[in-house]
Amino acid sequence: MHRRLRPRENAFVYPAFYVALPLDRIDRAGNALFGVDRLRPLALLTRDHGPRDGSPWRPWLQDILDRFGLGDLGTGNVLLMTHPRVFGHVFNPVSFWFVRDDDGRLRAVLAEVNNTFGDRHNYLVAHDDGRPIQAHDRIQARKVFHVSPFCAVDGHYLFRFRVEDGVISAAIDYHDAAGPLLLTAVTLTRRPLDLANAARLLASMPVMTLQVVARIHWQALRLWLRGTRFHRRPAPPMEETTR
Template sequence: MKTVATVLRGAVMHERHLPVNNRFSYALFMLCLPLSRLKESGNALLGIERWRLFSFFNRDHGARDGSPLEPWIRAILQRHGLAAACNGDVLLQTLPRLFGFVFNPVSFWYCLDEEGRVRAVLAEVNNTFGEHHNYLICHEDHREIRAGDELRARKVFHVSPFYPVRGEYRFRFSTHGSHLAVAIDYLDGGLLQLATRVSGRHEVLSAGSLLRAWIGCPLLTFGVVARINLQALRLVLRRVTIFRKPSPPVQERT
């Protein structure tokens, strides 16, 4: 992966297979920011630790206390024995704040080796109750994560009230040139319950590329929350079972 700040313009798709079928897709754009040069990524429209049309604040990620993000992720990698494998940059793929508002269902931290190969990914998941959990994804031997590789994580965090906290996630990551794709399947009892796809094409981050992305997706973070509530209403009207939210896991990361 290239360690330059980019705008990832593409789409997100969700398809529920069980208990009822419900599929939707919509345009979306995200930022992909190298943590080693985070302060240099701002421009006339994007403020780093400052308010602009779009903004990025450390407090929306990591320890959530506004502290620098790179030492935080490096400490996690060190604890899990990944420091040597992930000795390159870390790229954070996330939604920016728009007019000061943000909700990130999931952000991805791509941890690279010195040759720019992905060795681990931290999936930072948020739910609509203000809770968050981090899934650290890698091969047991810490080898490169290649296109087509399947990596699994046990589900321990409540996201949707229409699914219980059990089962597992199956992740696949693919990068080809300027294209990036993430596939997340949720399985329970070995059956595919929900398929999520995030894909897009990188453009070098600038005020111009950010403006073009916004024109194609003007609601961005507001639209994300609106669609979550709309799809939830549809499932309620179809009388899909609702599961009570359990307490969040004690450990913030696996």
């Protein structure tokens, strides 16, 4: 769900699917239609995330947690939620790394954001006191990264997360100086990525990741035709990760 409130309301909902992969199962994940660093119709490649050089994700994520004082959480209970490559193509507006403690409580989320210009930035979302993140919590982060030419790089985001056995949801609301501007959310029903479900996904949405890019540009065209103010792309922030 994506809803823009000003200057004219624009809202849309599109179907999509994600892979939610526990990092401790990455070496065992896969079948004839899905694989990690394998040639499959559905695939996750290590070079698409984290350091993006094909090196392991855990040291990269642990370094980020260490730098922001969350290193004690470790990376033993991390869930990556992202679009997989579909027949070799992918664009991920945002992927989420859910960091949980030994009791399974959500303690931090790394939102890995990409724009269509090839830039990326990470927002580390956690409570200042390190307490578990509850479904009703709203955690604020200052916006520092250009995503849409129809939004300035100012204001802040409010993040909300819910990670349960059957459901994962993530909501990101954007506020500028005038108040709420964008409301976005994704809600997933969790199913095993077995051969049957992988086949159903490929049959129902065979060009899903191409549609992600096409829909971004279609909605941008609609905003431009409506006369929404256009902001030029600024240089990305020097820091790869902010909190």
